[in-house]
Amino acid sequence: MNALKKLFGGNTRQFGMIFALVALIIFFQFTTEGRTLTPGNVINLFNGNSYILILAIGMVLVIIAGHIDLSVGSVAAFVGVTVALAIRDWGIPWYAGVLLGLLLGALIGAWQGLWTAYVGIPAFIVTLAGMLLFRGFNQFVGKSNTIPVPNDFQYLGSGYLPEVGPSTGYNNLTLLIGLAAVTFVIFSEIRRRRTAKVLGAEVAETWVVVLKLVLVCAAILYATYLFATGRPGTSFPIPGLILAVLVLIYGFVSSKTVVGRHIYAVGGNRHAAELSGVQSKKVNFLVMMNMSILAGLAGMIFVGRSTASGPFDGVGWELDAIAAVFIGGAAVTGGVGTVIGSIIGGLVMAVLNNGLQLLGVGADLTQIIKGLVLLIAVAFDVYNKSQGKRSIIGLMMQNFNRPTGGPGTTLQPDETTSTKETIAREA
């Protein structure tokens, strides 16, 4: 009984998101008569959304720190056009182009970070200005033309892992990545359990963990199978690979490093963080700068995928990225959110888009549905916050989840502090 409750009494945002994602996939798999989970479609889905997911990684950090970035689409477009021009007009090789793009992203990020962190202008305003500024720069620099990029640069946005090794009928590198992922998941889980036990911390029951591992590994292996059996010449896409690497890096940084802790601390309570020695200005600067670097990267991947840079690249991306982050469980007030959650949130949106497209639903209806999904997802979250129980999936996601007080945190409004005294003093 209790176990059943644990399995189905899902109340955490992780459960909600994963459940929604799986349910959506199953739903579309049925309604599209199996056209959803085909190698071609899955590869397509990844290719078509990787740049949004990359933006979501940066965006979740920005939102955790308590800000927002509206300029990412324009920044992506500006970096894209600059790199395309540099490659065409100066004849620099593709990798120099990438480097230039990242550098430009960093510069733009430093600019926005400066205004946000050191001048103290709300990021909403700074990046709203940035949105206009860099869109303008994109069209000014590119003279509102489309600028093609050479083949080797296109590889970045539409390439696949090459065929190597013996002919197995599958793409060998993809298989290897899949196996590595499974091994990694199993080993990290075992290690985590062992340390938890040594410390005498609470550990989930064995069957929960086994079930978790079986489900996660099955999902990974199935995805591997899909990617490895696509049309000849296709396999795991390069943008997907870049994304995976970024998720690993940023997931690690946000949950396991001092910088990550500081980002959460600043977003959770800036004053308390400062009085604990966190240099909040530096943190804010870094977070904003990082966002623009990732926006630059996303822009280049997009240009690579669409073979040319254009004046309307990246329009509306900021909204998709922000939606992904909030569906993924971040809080508008800052301090809450996870990288992996945002990726799942982004995937929910992506699957929805893709499925509706396959069903032939028009753009109008798609937008309406997406809007409602965002609203419902966050409402679900708000509701859960007032409940505050942990589900089995919540336990399963623990290692991705930043250790916090959990979602059931209702503040105690009594007690002995005098906020208003401080407010008064600081006013």
Add this chain to the structure above:
Amino acid sequence: MSSHTTHTDPVILEMRSITKEFPGVKALAEVSLRVKAGEIHAICGENGAGKSTLMKVLSGVYPYGSYDGDIVYQTEVQQFKDIRASEHAGIVIIHQELALIPELSIMENIFLGNEPTKRGVINWAEARQRSTELLARVGLREDPDTPIKEIGVGKQQLVEIAKALNKSVKILILDEPTAALNESDSQHLLDLMLGLKGKGITSIIISHKLNEIEQIADSITIIRDGKAIETLDVKADGVDEDRIIKGMVGRALESRFPDHTPKIGEVFFEVKDWSVGHPAIQDRLVCKGSNFFVRRGEIVGFAGLMGAGRTELARSVFGRSYGRFINGHIYKDGKEVVLKNVRQAIDAGLGYVTEDRKSLGLNLLDDIKATTVSANLKKISRNSVVDTAKEFAVAEQYRKALRTKAPSVEEGVAKLSGGNQQKVVLAKWMFTDPDLLILDEPTRGIDVGAKYEIYGIIQQLANQGKGVVVISSELPELLGLSDRIYTIFEGAITGVLNKEEASQESLMKLMTSARKAA
């Protein structure tokens, strides 16, 4: 239980075997409470005993259905679904963290959500007249148009009561109303409560200041570990502070301060000519050329009225985290140090425990372990990667040492009771292993037993050769704890007294005059 005389004091409120559980915590187990009409009923108990939870059940913060048991009010079983419902019935709760909006005026706050209207338009003339009356009733002489942020905590508390009176309150619940107030403001509030009692309003008060309870309460219900232990009739049973403590902790507490023989060494920390400007107001100084020093192993007290500038002094010394630095020097171990930000201050061996836990001391989204290590991540990380195993171990060690009441160190700090939150904050600063620890109101909202423990911790730190600065509004605390006490008045240090020469009177005199002493 004492017998009750039903004909003179009808029971206005009865809570019958209330049980309230949070995930993993049983906060209340079959607690019953009987409150007689027109009395002042106090609820006492240690931190985390369940006092606030019981009052939140009563006032509909936790709605009907989220707890077991019955609330019988005016002979009827009530099922409040939210705070509005209970307010409608005449039960008003005032939380310590007041629900006032700093930008709005006193009048606007009093009528917030309850605006008098005439054909849908707010009738400000009526509002003004009524708020003038209400302010007179609570004894607050302020213009109703004054913004809330411009009046002190004590007065804000009165505005809250005025707001409650406007809702025609029958039972007024005050959760630790005097914790942040100084003595005279507290006294005013207590007098007001007695006045309201005269007008037939029933009050329920939660407080850790037992002398106040003894002074005004008619009955006291004691809660321990989520259970109601006893209800005392103050007059009939001749209740005094020691009797309350015995009920709360289950045994008599011999003294309020642990024995301590100070081992005072040489001066190691010194601040000279410290002047700091107000952060917003151009020509106003919050510290006026202050000089003070701390010896190794010494506990130094800072006494002063609310707003005298004690916190401002401490925070500006602590990495200039308050105000505009104007001039001054800090010497540590004989060498001048320049501390331009909190990071540098921590690295130089300073620690500062803020008076304001919720808004300055804690990230309420964090759990105990993350909070404990948050000011010294360096110590538990390698190459900037946090060792979560070490983090857990450290937090666990402090939880045991300070006897923090929590199911585990993975509990969110927002779920802890006030006193236990304070212990977590203390743990956080002890883990930075500072040479000089500044404690700003370290026992605010803390029960007598935990106070004793915290005093013990402070003395232990001093015994290790550290310097401790204690800022407190409770003079008995300063007198019991400090080896030397500085007094501050309007931003200037007005005197310093050794333990032997200090008394409430001598301190009070220095705290209220600008007379410069040596």
